[in-house]
Amino acid sequence: MDASAALPPAELISSAKVFGGFNRRYKHFSPTLGCSMTFTIYFPPTPQGSSTVPVLYWLSGLTCTDENFIIKSGAQRSASREGIALVAPDTSPRGLNVEGEADSWDFGVGAGFYLNATQDKWKNWRMYDYVVKELPKLLSVNFPNLDISRASISGHSMGGHGALIIYLKNPGAYKSVSAFAPICNPANCPWGQKAFSNYLGTDKSDWEEYDATVLVEKINELSTTILIDQGGDDNFLSNQLLPHSFEAACKRANVPLLMRLQPGYDHSYFFVQTFIDDHICHHAKALKSLF
Template sequence: MATAEEISANKQFGGWNRRYKHKSKSLGCDMTFTVYFPPAAASGKVPVLYFLSGLTCNDENFIIKSGAQRAAAARGVALVAPDTSPRGLGVEGEAESWDFGVGAGFYVNATQDKWKNWRMYEYVTEELPALLASAALGSPLDLGRASVFGHSMGGHGALVAGLRNPQKFRSISAFSPICNPCNAPWGVKAFTGYLGADRESWKAYDASELMKGFTGSSKPPVLVDTGSADKFLVEQLKPEALEAAANASGYPATVRLQEGYDHSYFFISSFVDEHIAFHADHLAK
């Protein structure tokens, strides 16, 4: 049976941030993740909200910087924050740039042999939920009530995970997501490296392409916030592509541009309570 070792614990707003380490079968290395258990977890099952972080981040950035625990404690929602890529494998070139390799898994299952361990899509949609369900730490978590959100690269990951698994996630949201990675420099670089030159295969990991052709009967509602002062807005993020795809397919998506905000955790912390409320409302249904 899968096991996870607790490596730290910090009390916050009556609940607990607990960090764990485990051996990942999907990624072939040790991985860390953090769970915030709200006070309600001490007396019963609580729903789960996964947060996927962005480039250069690990599982601690959101937990330490966002201030999300206050709202999560009030609404009785557990937060689960995984790392962003395999680490310590020593693959040649894995740390040569900040937007590819270590800290930049892009939440895909790599098909190129050199990057065969970069299977973050499988990790966040299959292995980690299974670990949470099977390990002792999973006992207060109601994995049947789950939603997903994220930031930047992780916003892209959350949109893709949610749109490809509408039966697993009740709602989806994102801060500053890479909405159309097939047509953004970050996405082109990552997809070429991990998935190869066949651009048609990239569409399986592009939220705008997925939403444009969405045919599922279950449509988890989507909320996206991007800052108007985000320096990556035009070249990398392209929220207008996602909005156009939602309009074309009739997908229930709210895409907002927040005046004056940038790409940082100052932006995330300003709107994270709204996102948690959005998810908590759907998790309560």
């Protein structure tokens, strides 16, 4: 179904003031996913002399909902200062009761991997189209104070994977990208192999369409540097995340990358909290260059 067709309106669930702006959570029916979905927006105070604010999409990781980043990251302080809205969608369809969807924490519910599934059983798992097509359209219809033409994207773990592939597959649509501990080479790690084989089938050429390490070598030119922070004490570093594979691919493709290995930090939101201001500033620079 065309996600740009008439979309049901977004319904406000909750609102709370923070750093002069508001966290507001919404629900809506998604034609793309075939179920009700939630998302949260942090609306910063509108900068003086402006009627709209740019958008930073945040994609969360395995087991997360739209609330994890909003509650745990502390990103609102910097977003308020920079005048950037934060948009955090959920991580998968919910409530469809597909057999096996909740059998494990790393697949199914809470583990959409930001792709479009091709296997019939998982046909509703179309988080790529939801994030890239439906959600921006929904925002433009419901929230005229958000300037979706000025957008950047970021994420953590599975969401870092999502941010990287969405940025790389849509040149010019996002002004900048960053990630915390992203799954950089999912075709070669257990999390990715489990998800890809179930969602996409066994043809590994289909997996490459959602693997940042493969996609980055197909890029002709990037206007901004990719920013990645990775904790040095992350338990998933060597077997699941594989950042050095992505770093090597960027070097081969002459793609600008700032890969920061942060000693002592793990995979948690304590790590995200510590460096989130740097990421907000990274995106603000790209977004404000368009004013």
